Amino acid sequence: MSGDKGGGSDGRTPGRDFVREIVAADLASGKHGGRVATRFPPEPNGLLHIGHAKAICLDFGVAAENGGTCNLRFDDTNPETEEAGYVEAIKRDIRWLGFEWSELRHASDYFEQLYDYGVHLIEKGSAYVDSLSEEEIRAHRGTVTEPGRPSPWRDRPLEESLDFFRRMRAGEFEDGAHVLRARIDMASPNMIMRDPVLFRIRRAHHYRTGSEWCIYPMYDFAHCLSDSIEGITHSLCTLEFVNNRAIYDWLLEEVEAPEPVPRQYEFARLNLEYTIVSKRKLLRLVQDGHVSGWDDPRMPTLSGLRRRGVTPAAIRNFCGLVGVAKADNRVDAAKLEYAIRDDLNMRVPRVMCVQRPLRVVITNFPEGETDWLDAPLYPHDVPLEGTRPVPFTRELYIERHDFMEDPPRRFFRLAPGREVRLRYGYFIRCEEVVKDEAGEVVELRCTYDPATRGGSAPDGRKVRGTIHWVSAEHARPCEVRLYDRLFRTRDPDRGDFLAQLNPDSLVVHADARVEPSIADDPPGTRYQFERVGYFISDEEDSRPDRLVFNRTVGLRDSWVKIRKQQMAQEARKAKGRGRKKRKRGKKRG
């Protein structure tokens, strides 16, 4: 059987991954009465990134596909790192990605109930207040190979724990003086189960509850109970929480949570080549100024991808392409680029922009005259209509690298004596190369063939190359920012990630020229600059008199591939010659 079960063999629509299999089975058995309820539980201590996109597509996707619900729940149990600003940014990013939550919740909505559960656990002897210091608790926990030792407070009377817990809440103790712990098994081979801390004292300002609380629940305590309170059926999280499932299930059982209880399922988080998705490390990049902010177009954050010009659809399609499984992975960066091009190809207009201008004078075209050409906005294979006027004049700019004085084999662009097509313009022939004192090519003098207007020759003459161009007089000066991968190495998570930053991750062409037709488009408009790549006008920095474009992704470039092959070939030849010479030399000697 091929993998076409439930669709997804094309990689665009969600297929039948193991999570969806489980949900389908539960639906079939009527386990939750036909209900599917998921949640996306970000902690508001940083921005969402491409890895979260995978989780979002899964959480919201599974719910939507089954007529279920998906709550957005902020997991705000650590007031020291969380901020209201992140909450709004996260909500904006989720909506931008194309999803809407059923209900907006916060773990902090449940602080009172969570406290009551703590009391309940103490009352039934399943939790106790420990008065050991943080260091002592650590020392008592043992190691992965040695069992832990019970705290001397482990068997303190229930009433005493109850009293301490009440006074912890009342603010009678300093931070760290006491904690509430589950009484489970200090010798458990699963470290998580060695009497995990449930509540700690933390006199910090919480962005929602202010100073109402000075004790805060830990993740393991808050998460399963929040799921239960919200009636979540399938609690999806990443693989690093596999060990935590034991405490998840233990707590739901201890508090006699209503049946059927939510179940946790773990999937592999997304890792992408040449980038990192650790919030801690991303924050470091921002704080240390290695990038301009969370929304720097090189960042894997959703806001960074958005500013770079990536569409929500491209990200969703990418997540579909990647799939959901339990094996650790590191996805090929080319896969994301494919998803981006695949989406943009069908939706954005083509225009011409010259990044590194080289002046071209058409010697047989009259001075002061403008020939307005009508150029299509989309290629023949994109089912969208529209044209724009493009001015042709005596002085033009072409891309500097589209001319070579001494071209290698298979170079089809402009060279002395060669004829090329100016896209949607005329055929031109290079008659003369003008250089400065330093020998640098500063201008080309060319002739055009008036009979080739629009780009085809009535005599059937063919040219191999078509290049883009702009009118020197009409083109708008602009800045083009070429973004590349942020890291030089495939797996920057290994070793010192800062040492692996790519020094060429941003190359700016400050003196580029773009055709005038787009001058009045609003910032945030996407284009394909023909033969170059997909771009978006920068929403922060682009001004009418100073357009700024971010490269979203380059076009596939088979010429650089050919060049690489040629260079490798030449290098091999040179090596071979070197060997022969040495051999001859040896014989002679």
Place this chain on the structure above:
RNA sequence: UGGCCCGUCGUCUAAUGGCAGGACACCGGUCUUUGGAACCGGCGGUGGUGGUUCGAAUCCACCCGGGCCAACCA
């Protein structure tokens, strides 16, 4: 080192004891007013060893390799 999770083309992912399939990448070709796109073709995989079975990627055992866990983070 104790426990748990995971090993399928280069990468990601299907297979639910019955023909190892798809996508990306790569290579070749067709077409082309983008060296784009599209289309056609090709390359290429079950970590190892035993066992169960008519039949094993799938079940069992052992080995090898990778990951997670010893925060009062999530």
